[in-house]
Amino acid sequence: MNVDRKVQTLDEFTIQQMRDFPHATGELASLLRDIGLAAKRVNVEVNKAGLVDILGDAGTINVQGEDVKKLDIYANNQFVGVLKHGISCAGIASEELDDYFAFDDPVSNQSKYVCLFDPLDGSGNIDTNVSIGTIFSVYRRITEKGKPVNLSDFLQPGKEQIAAGYIVYGSSTMLVYATRRGVNGFTLDPSIGEFTMSHPNIKCPEFGKIYSVNHGNFFQYQEGVKGYITACQKKDATNGGPYTQRYIGSMVADVHRSLIKGGIFMYPGTIEKPKGKLRLLYECNPFAFIMEVAGGRATNGKDRILDVMPEKLHQRSPFFVGSTGMMAELESFL
Numbered sequence: 495m496n497v498d499r500k501v502q503t504l505d506e507f508t509i510q511q512m513r514d515f516p517h518a519t520g521e522l523a524s525l526l527r528d529i530g531l532a533a534k535r536v537n538v539e540v541n542k543a544g545l546v547d548i549l550g551d552a553g554t555i556n557v558q559g560e561d562v563k564k565l566d567i568y569a570n571n572q573f574v575g576v577l578k579h580g581i582s583c584a585g586i587a588s589e590e591l592d593d594y595f596a597f598d599d600p601v602s603n604q605s606k607y608v609c610l611f612d613p614l615d616g617s618g619n620i621d622t623n624v625s626i627g628t629i630f631s632v633y634r635r636i637t638e639k640g641k642p643v644n645l646s647d648f649l650q651p652g653k654e655q656i657a658a659g660y661i662v663y664g665s666s667t668m669l670v671y672a673t674r675r676g677v678n679g680f681t682l683d684p685s686i687g688e689f690t691m692s693h694p695n696i697k698c699p700e701f702g703k704i705y706s707v708n709h710g711n712f713f714q715y716q717e718g719v720k721g722y723i724t725a726c727q728k729k730d731a732t733n734g735g736p737y738t739q740r741y742i743g744s745m746v747a748d749v750h751r752s753l754i755k756g757g758i759f760m761y762p763g764t765i766e767k768p769k770g771k772l773r774l775l776y777e778c779n780p781f782a783f784i785m786e787v788a789g790g791r792a793t794n795g796k797d798r799i800l801d802v803m804p805e806k807l808h809q810r811s812p813f814f815v816g817s818t819g820m821m822a823e824l825e826s827f828l
Contacts, residue, residue: 504530504669504680504689511675522632522657525582525607526671529630530680530689532576533661533669536569536614536628537682540663543620550621557592557808558773563620566590569613569628578602583609584635585643587807589776594807596642603640607656608633608647612776615660616744625664627746631780632657648807652779652800660746660780670696670750672784677753693754698790701734701819702756706741706748714764719795722827745772749781749815753788758816758824762795770794770812774804778813791821795828 502510508523543565551563570590577583578597584605585596589612597605611630619626634656635647659671667682669689679693705726712720729735742748749759763770772778782792782799792799792815802811814824 501683502691504691507678507680507691511673519606521582521606522673524580525577525609525632526657526659528576528580528582529573529609529659530669532573533628533667534682534687534689535572535576536565536661537663537667539565539568540620540626556590558589563614563617565620566614566617573611573613573628573630577609581605583607585647586610587648587775588613589773589808594643594645594648596644598642603642606635606639608635608643610648610775610780612773615746615777616742619742619744624742625662625744625747627663627744627750628661629746629777629780630659631655631775631783645807648775649804651803652774652782655779655783655800658780658783660750660784662746662750664747668692668750670753670784672787674787677784677788696753696788698753698785698788698817699756700789700817702752702758702817703736704738704740704751704755704757705760705820706752706757707739707760707762708741708743709739711762711764714766715762716795718828719760719762722824725823725827745777745781749785752816753785753790756817756820758814758820760824761813763812767810769810771810772813774799774802774809774811775807778811778815781813781815785815789818790816791818792816793821793825 508526512520512523570588581601582605584602585608587594587610609632615629616626633650635643637647657673662668670679677696680689681692683690726737729737752759761772778799785792794812
């Protein structure tokens with residue numbers, strides 16, 4: 495037994511990272527700790543959702559035209575509340591809100607970051623106890639400090655992200671975040687109530703054995719996508735296979751698996767929805783940033799996701815992300 499093993503918490507890690515940069519202000523570290531606090535509060539409710547009157551629909555429709563779950567509202571309120579009462583965020587944009595929200599007060603207006611998030615991705619799986627998650631990204635504001643942020647601070651291409659991450663509420667609760675220095679994962683230790691380092695310096699393998707796609711929409715996809723899916727099904731020991739299809743229907747869980755084990759996640763456009771379903775700002779950009787820092791790739795089928803200039807807050811996009819080798823295979827069909 496290694497009695498000298500040191501367990502490093504999220505707070506300790508962010509502080510250590512800050513110490514490596516003498517001129518760092520600590521705002522990003524503070525913001526990440528605030529996100530971790532909100533995630534712990536959401537985790538408590540997710541874990542007891544079946545015991546209280548919090549499951550099911552809230553009876554309203556969000557801006558995406560989807561039913562809003564009660565836990566969606568709770569998660570959104572937690573992240574908005576924690577960030578608003580912190581000192582490191584000037585404003586937020588959320589998948590659950592029609593418009594951005596500027597924290598227009600003297601302290602927040604001096605903050606240099608804005609945060610965008612999907613408070614509870616995969617919420618359609620809440621009632622069946624499938625893994626769900628939170629996705630977030632952080633940008634440096636482009637408007638003048640001292641004044642309220644505006645829409646331009648949120649409509650930045652993904653390559654301008656300072657940090658991005660996600661939280662998986664599953665068999666264990668895990669927070670993964672990336673800066674340009676690397677991708678690190680922290681697992682919530684319920685005995686001390688802290689996220690502790692469990693997956694340092696995550697690197698996505700060049701190839702994996704799993705492809706994730708909603709096969710029920712197969713005949714709605716463009717020919718190149720159908721060709722690649724068919725090729726995945728034909729993989730065997732002679733051509734780098736076999737490949738296995740696994741699709742949870744919870745993006746956080748599917749992409750997390752691809753990041754850790756290697757693989758590819760695809761959410762193409764369809765005949766009915768050529769622009770796809772996923773949101774560029776709240777889902778595609780954060781995962782594209784994380785995957786690229788870890789050594790993977792992400793595109794919309796034509797262009798690098800992180801180069802796309804967003805035109806509106808709730809813009810949708812086709813999305814392909816994963817191991818570089820499997821992404822190259824896909825692109826040979828596109």
